[in-house]
Structure formats: structure tokens, C-alpha cells
Amino acid sequence: MTLLKLVEDRPTPKAVYNWKVYLLAAVASCTSCMIGYDSAFIGTTLALDSFKEEFNFTAMDESATNLLSANIVSCYQAGAFFGAFFGYPLGHFWGRKVALLISGLVFILGAGLMLGANGERGLGLIYAGRVLAGLGVGAGSNITPIYISELAPPAIRGRLVGVYEFGWQAGGLVGFWINYGVDSTMAPSHEQWIIPFAVQLIPAGLLVIGGIFLRESPRWLFLRGRREQAIENLCWVRGLHRTDIYIIEEIGAIDQALEEQRSTIGLGFWKPFQAAGSNKKVMYRLFLGSMLFLWQNGSGINAINYYSPTVFKSIGITGTNTSLFTTGIFGVVKFVITFVWLLWLIDHVGRRNLLIIGAIGGSICMWIVGAYIKIAAPTENPKAHIDGGGIAAMFFFYLWTVFYTPTWNGTPWVLNSEMFDPNMRSLAQACAAASNWLWNFLISRFTPQMFAKMDYGVYFFFASLMIFSVVFVYFLIPETKGIPLESMDQLFEIKPVWKAHKQLLEQLHEDEERFRHDIEESGLSTTKFATEQVEDTAKFA
Template identity: 75%
Template structure:
């Protein structure tokens, strides 16, 4: 299997895999560049001597410094938690495109406030700006995966949603390195720490500019009854004619899914809330989506993202600049791993196997790092150069990154974007994004205290959670790669879950083959498309 080979649910014209679909995904993923940058730069910026001097950190006790750092970092996650929930009504009533633009505008307002902070004014503007920036990225983290998954052909859905994750890593890579850059090239000053804050504005501006050219989600337009516009957008995105059999099949599948939704829970704003409360199957899937982010944060990734200098100091790396350089290399490994994940792993190896391999390999690395810190106690024996044990610990840290990045880093976002039917998808993604930011908040808020009290035990804690996640994935989570969004209900109904993907994909292919045979036998033409759609609705109902 080549690196760019595709696993298709049905024969797909090559025109479907065109530059437009990648452009739309890339523009929407500018929001993830904002998230990645904000997640990465803040820990290094707070560690800069210029920032500490301006806001009087050197006059504070260590515990107070830890508290202020935790507050600055965690207010962003708190805002993101509420932003991910606010994005549901915006996305439902005004569409995915306008929701993305709104998120970027709120983020820019927050970033602008942060730039007004000075030692004389105190940290208030940074606190307020972090909350607003969090609201913006929280809304974007809800909408972007939904928007991309609604545009994507099934065979490359993971790859396209993966662009969202790639944007996260590119933003993070810049965020990790910018602090090293300003610390090496600028003398400690107000300007030195202000530059990392100001760079936040770049990806937000790019999103607003690019949003002028992107198309609204056809699936959202179908759900809102704007059928003509939906078909127009779908034809533009797929680069096919209206009478192409692929388009006819896709429209039929969307119509069928919406009809099923109307008969099952309805298509109003409150329908998903009623379904989530009354339908055990929906509740179960919401539980799975939330737990994916629990296990993701339980790997320790956000403790490292937000407090990377602290993490590397615990291993024995001395000096601010050295820690920032090592952090930058961490960002490089994450970005390379994400590219491999997008191009090959997510749509070929699949979701389940990736998660289990990543958790197992990452857990072993964490056990080894924790054991080294327990035995060598590098914090009590500081040296100017790492010994062989310290070098090995750093190696296993990067190996952990190589296991984690192409597995748990982006896969939970992909799965949450595709697990739900069209009318539940917005609320479900809001719930999933809110879950991510809730666990993110808890980790970022208490990481400084965890390192202060638990020392090497922090690594054992995270490694244990990674082992437990394997059990969760194996027994509860079905494989979703290559399954059309409209067939997810059937996938989650099949037991045992480890066999569900194979069985459901075979049924889909059998129904599509039967449909194509009927089309060829009847000689249906473009003028009879509406009749064809009606027939397709019956033939593709794999649950009948």
C-alpha cells in the first residue's frame, strides 16, 4: 500500500480529490494554528527573564509564581470551555463559515488586550485577554472539525480533518521556537516578551481573509432547507456535474440521513438536547467522545505543552535557553509525526490500532523517564552537562513524542467529528470540544503543583493512564475509517466493536454495487435524477 493510497467506501471519481477540498480544509484549520501557537508559546514566554522582571516575579515566593503561571495558562482553557459551548448555537443558526469568522474576531480582541499589559498596569489585561482568546479558540475547536468532516469524501476524511491537527502543530512549532529566538537575539526588555504575544494575531488574520473565499457546508445547507445552494456548493467542491452518479448517490445519502433524523429525534435546535437526554445510544457515544479527550490529556501532553521548561528541568536540563531549545526540538518531532499521521497512518492504519500502539509505546517511555528521575534525582544533583542517563531520558522523551503525536494527538478530534449523524454533530462536537478543554484546564491548572509534590510520580501517573486507555479502546471503540457519516449509527450498533468496521463496510459496498447495477440496467439519465435519488434512498438504507 503506497503512502497516498486510499481506502474507498465506493468507486470515487478522481476529480473528488481536488485542490479545492484541501484549500477549504487548510483555511478552516487556521483556527488550529491559533490554538497550537497559544498552547506552545505561553510557557516559554512566562519563563523569560524579561517577563518575570517586568511583573515582579523575582520578588514572589515559588508557590506564588506557580499560582500566577497556572492562572495565566488555565484561564485560556476556561474561556475555551465556554467558547466551545457557545459555538453550537452560532454554528446551528448562522452556519459553519460565520461561526469560524466569529471565533477569529473574538480571538483577535483577546490578543489585542494582552498587548496592552505592562508592569505598571499589572496582569489584569493578560488575564482578560487570555479568557477572550480562549473563547475564540474554543469556538473554533468545535466548528472546524465539523466543517471539514462535512465536506470530506470518506476515503480522505481522516486526512482532511488531520490538516486541522497539522495546523495545530505548525502553530505549536512556531510557538515553541519563538521564545528561543527572542531570548537569543533580543536583550531582556518589554519588547522581548511582547513579540510572542503579538504573533498570535497572524493566524487569526489569515483565517478572516481566507474565510471570504471558502464555501458554506453543503450538509448544513441541506439541513436548513437551502437545497439549491447546497447542491451548488457540493458541485463546486467535488468538481463534478449534477448528473454524475457519485453526486446523485451523495445527495441521496444526505437526504436519507436527514429523513432518518426527522423521524428519530427531529431537526430543531433543541432536538439534539432531547436525544442526548433520552436516547441511551446517543449518550453512550457522547461518553465515548468525552473519554477520548480524557485519555488524551491523561497522556501528559498538555502538561508538557504548557510547562515544557518545567518538564525538561525535571529531567536535569539546566538554563532557560537550553530548555527553550529542547522544547523547540519537541515541537519539530511533533510536527514531523503529524505529517506522517496525515499522509499515511490515519486513513490506512486506522483509528483503533493507532490509539492502542501510541498508548502502549508512550506508556513504556514514561515509565523509563520516571524511573530515571527516581534513581538519579537530577533536581538534587544539577550539572552543567547531562550524563548518559540524562541523555537516555531525553531520548525516551522524544520517543514518547513520536508515539503520542501520530496517535492520540489528533485522532480523538477525527473520531469526534465523524461519530454522529448530521443533526447531532454540532452539539456532539460542542460537547467533545468542551470535554477537551475541561480536561485541558484541569491538567494545566494543577501541573505546577503536581511537579512540586509528586516529582517522578507525575510520569508514573501519566504512564498508568495510557495503559488504561488501551483497554478502553479495545473493548468500547469501533473503527470508523472509510465509513460514510450517514452510516455511523449502524457501525455503533454492531457488537463486538472490534468486528464492526469490517461487517458494516461490506454491507455498504454490497448496497452500492446493487444500486449501480440497477442504474446501468435501467438506463437512467440526468433528467431522471429526482427519481434516482428516491430509489437510492431505499437501496442505501443498510439497516433495512
């Protein structure tokens, strides 16, 4: 398979893979830039001497500073947890576009509050600002993957939702390096630590400005009964006329899915809640989507993101500037590997295989790093320069990054954006995003205490959880690459799950051949047949 070869559910015109879908995905993914930047910059900003001195951290003992650092970091995740649920009514009633704009504006308000903090006023504005910023990114983390998946052609849906992850890593790359930059070029001062806080406003501003020009999701417009606007937006995004066979098939699939929901779950704000409480199949899929983020956070990624100076210190890296530089390299590795994941892995290797491979490889690396720390005890035996054992531990740490980044970092978001039908998707994404932020909160809140009490055991803990995730994925998660959103219910009906993808694709190809055979039997031209189908579909709706 070549680098850009696509696995399609049906013959797809080249016009469908146009710049518009990539641009819309990039603008919406400014939300993930906001998230990625925060996860990277906050821990290293708290490690700056200028921040510690202004807020009197230097006069506190280690347990007190650990508690304050954990509170500053984790209140953002607490806000994001609730923001993920607030995103559901926003996306349902006002649409994906308006919800994205609101999330950006709330984030800007929170980031602005943080800039008012100083030693005299204390940390109150930082706490309040981080909660508000968390609300904004929580809502954005709900809406963005839904919006992108509803716009994306099946063959590149993973790649386009992957743009969301790419934005996360781009923000993280800047966040990891900015504190190294201010630490290397500026003397300790209020301005030194406030600059990293101010940079948060850039991706949020880009989201608000770019969001004004976004097109609303056609699938949401169909759901709300705004059919003409939905068809217009769909044709614009696909770059095709409404009489094109591809458009007719897509409209027919959406109408069929909505009719099926109308007769089963029902259409409306509360219907998904009722379905989740009464339909075991829906509840089961919500469970799968939410559990993916338990395993994602169980890999240890957010312990590393938020407290990277602490992590590298445990391996034997000494000195604030050296620790910040090492953290920056970690960000570069993640960014580069994410690009490979986005361009090739997610839509070629597939979601399921990536998760299994990443968990096995990442677990092995974590066991090795933990074993080194147990044997060498670098924090108890500090050295002026890292020795050969420390270099080997760093190698396996970066190798862990290579395994984790193209697998568990973004793939759970892709799966959750595509494994639910349109009427359940917003609530399901809210549950998935809330699950992510819940586990994210717990990890960020207790990581300093874990390192203080468990030492090398932290690495063994995360390595064990990664092994458990392999069992979960192998037996419970089917492959979704190339499957139309409207066919996800069929996919999850097929057992065993490791054979479901192949069986459903074969069935979809048979349906496609039958449809084109009907065109030939009708004796009508493709355009005439498509026109009649448009009229019939409109009457049906």
C-alpha cells in the first residue's frame, strides 16, 4: 500500500478530497492547540525560578509546593470535565459552529484573568482563570471531533480527525519550548513567567476569528430539519453538484440513518439520555468509548506532560534549564511522530492495530525505565553528568514516546468521534471528553504525591495498565477505518469484533454494486437517475 492510497467504502470522486475539508478541520482544531499548549507549558512555567519567587514557593517545604502545583494544574481539568458536558446542549441546540465560537470566547476570558495575577494579588486569578479556560476547552474537546467527523469522507476521516491531534501536538511543541526560551534569554522577572500565560490567547483568537467563516455541519442541519442548507453545505464541502451520485448516496445514507433513529432512539435533546439508560447496546458503546480514556491516561502521558521536570529529575536530569531542554526534545519527538500518524498510520494501519502495538511497545519501555530507576536510584545518587545507564533510560523514555504518540495519543478521539449514530454522537462525545478530563484530573492532581511515595513504582504502575489495555482493545474494540458513520451500528453488531471490519466492508461493496446495477437496469442516465433520487429522498424526509 502506497503512502497516500485510500481505503474507500465506495468509488469516490477526487473532488471530495479537497482543501475545504482540511481547512475546516484545521480551524476547528485550534481548540486542541489550546489544550496541547496548556498541557505542556503549565508544568514547566511552575518550575521557573521567577514564578516560584513571586508566589513564595521557595519558602515552602516540598509537600506544600507539590500541593499548590497540583491544585494549579488540576483545576483546569476540573473545569474541562464540566465543560465537556456543557458542550452537549451547545452543540445540540445552536450547532457545532456556534459551540466552537463560544468555547473559544470562554477560554479567552479565562486566559485574560490569569494575566492579572501577581505576587500581591496571589494565585486566585490563576485558579479562576484556569477553571474558566478549562470550561472552554472541555466544550471544545467535545465538539471538535464531532464536527470534523461529520464533515469528513470515510476514507480520510481518521486523518481529518487526526488534525485535531496534530493541533494538540503543535500547541504542545510551543508549550514545551517556550519556557526554555524565556529561561535562556530573560532574567527572572514577572514578565518572564507571564509571557507563557499570554501565548494561550493566540490559538483561542485564531479559533474565534476563523470560526466566523466555518460552515455548519450538514449532518447537524439534516438533524434539525434544515434540509436545503444541509444539502448546500454538503455540496460545498464535497466540491460536487447535488445531482452527483456520490452526493445522492450520502444524502440517502443520512436520511436512512435519521429515519432509523426516529423509529428507535428518537430525535430530540433528551432522547439520547433515555436511550443510554434503556438501551444496553448504547450503554455498552458509551462504556467502551469512556474506557478508552482510562487506558489512555493510564499510560502515564499526562503525568509526563504536566510534570515533565519531575519525571526527568527522577531519571537523573539535573538543573532547571537542562530539564526544560530535555522536555523540549520530548515535545519535538511527539510532534514529528504525530505527523506520521496523521498522514499515514491512522487510515492505513487502522485504529485497533495501533492501540495494541502502542500499548505493548510502550509497556516494555516503561518497565525498563522503572527498572533503571530502582537499580541506579539517580535521585539518591546525583551525578554532575548523566551516565551511560541514564542515557539508556532516556533512550527508552523517548522510545516510549514513539510508541505512545501515534497510537494512544489521538486514536481514542478518532474512535469516539465515529462510533455513534448522529443523534447519539454529541452526548457520547460529551461522555468521552468528560471521561478524558476526569482521568486527566486525577493523574494531574496526584502525580506529585505518586512520585514522592512510589518512586520507580510509578513507571511499573503505568506499564501494567498498558498491558491491561491490550486485552481490552483486542476483545472489545472493532476496527472502524473506512466505515461510513451511518454503518457503525452494523459494525458493532458483528461478532467476533476482530472480524467485523472485513465482513462489513464486503457487505458495503455488495450494496454499492447493487445500487449501480439498479441505475443500469433503469435505463436512465446517471444524472437523470440521481435527480429522481433527490426528489424521492426529499419527499421521504
